[in-house]
Amino acid sequence: MASSVQVRLPSFGYTYTFTGVLSVKHEYSLKLQTDSSSASGEDYINGARNQPDRVILSVMETDIGHAAGWANRMLQAMESVKRNRYLCTLVTSALTYTGMLLSGLSVTEDEKNQYGWQGTLTFTQYNTAAKVKKTNDNSSAAKHTGSSGQIQSVAGDALKQMLERAGIAVGD
Numbered sequence: 001m002a003s004s005v006q007v008r009l010p011s012f013g014y015t016y017t018f019t020g021v022l023s024v025k026h027e028y029s030l031k032l033q034t035d036s037s038s039a040s041g042e043d044y045i046n047g048a049r050n051q052p053d054r055v056i057l058s059v060m061e062t063d064i065g066h067a068a069g070w071a072n073r074m075l076q077a078m079e080s081v082k083r084n085r086y087l088c089t090l091v092t093s094a095l096t097y098t099g100m101l102l103s104g105l106s107v108t109e110d111e112k113n114q115y116g117w118q119g120t121l122t123f124t125q126y127n128t129a130a131k132v133k134k135t136n137d138n139s140s141a142a143k144h145t146g147s148s149g150q151i152q153s154v155a156g157d158a159l160k161q162m163l164e165r166a167g168i169a170v171g172d
Contacts, residue, residue: 005057006091007102009081016077020060022118024092027054055090055097062116071116078105078121080164092125101126 007016016073030048061071081088082102088095104122112118 001094005059005093006115007081007084008088008089010089014077016074018057018059018061020062022058022060024058025056026055027077027091030050040155046067053097054102054103054125055092055123057121058119058125059121060116060118064115073116073121075107078102088123088125090144091140097123097125099126100124 003021005018005021007018029051031051032048061074065069067113080086082105085101088100088102090100100123102121103124105119107117107119110115
């Protein structure tokens with residue numbers, strides 16, 4: 001088993017710790033544009049831009065070693081985090097990610113884990129801590145311009161469009 005993983009909700013002061021972590025997969029990708037006219041803007045460097053980081057957890061939660069109902073409470077908490085689109089801080093043994101959304105939750109209950117569940121949680125980065133800016137047109141070196149530290153509140157259709165552009169499927 002991998003080490004424990006924490007899901008922190010800074011705005012509420014809650015921390016959820018998964019101790020039955022089977023695997024942690026970190027995904028970092030670029031969107032490549034071969035058409036030079038569409039690869040413009042500050043976020044493109046050499047025709048590519050960063051896609052939101054993703055972390056995929058495979059976990060198992062059980063009541064064994066905990067109070068009765070522990071696994072169900074963890075499942076309800078994660079479902080609430082996903083449904084309400086709370087921004088999380090995700091702490092793994094390798095890295096700490098801020099501004100993460102629980103974008104996918106898949107859970108199985110079966111005879112192998114009669115007192116709990118096994119599942120996959122997918123976290124996708126929603127906001128980035130620093131903006132990257134090209135230093136000049138012929139260089140791939142990036143200059144970090146920082147961030148204002150302000151989080152804007154976005155609701156309704158605008159939020160849905162932003163999430164879909166980030167590759168997060170949004171149900172109606």
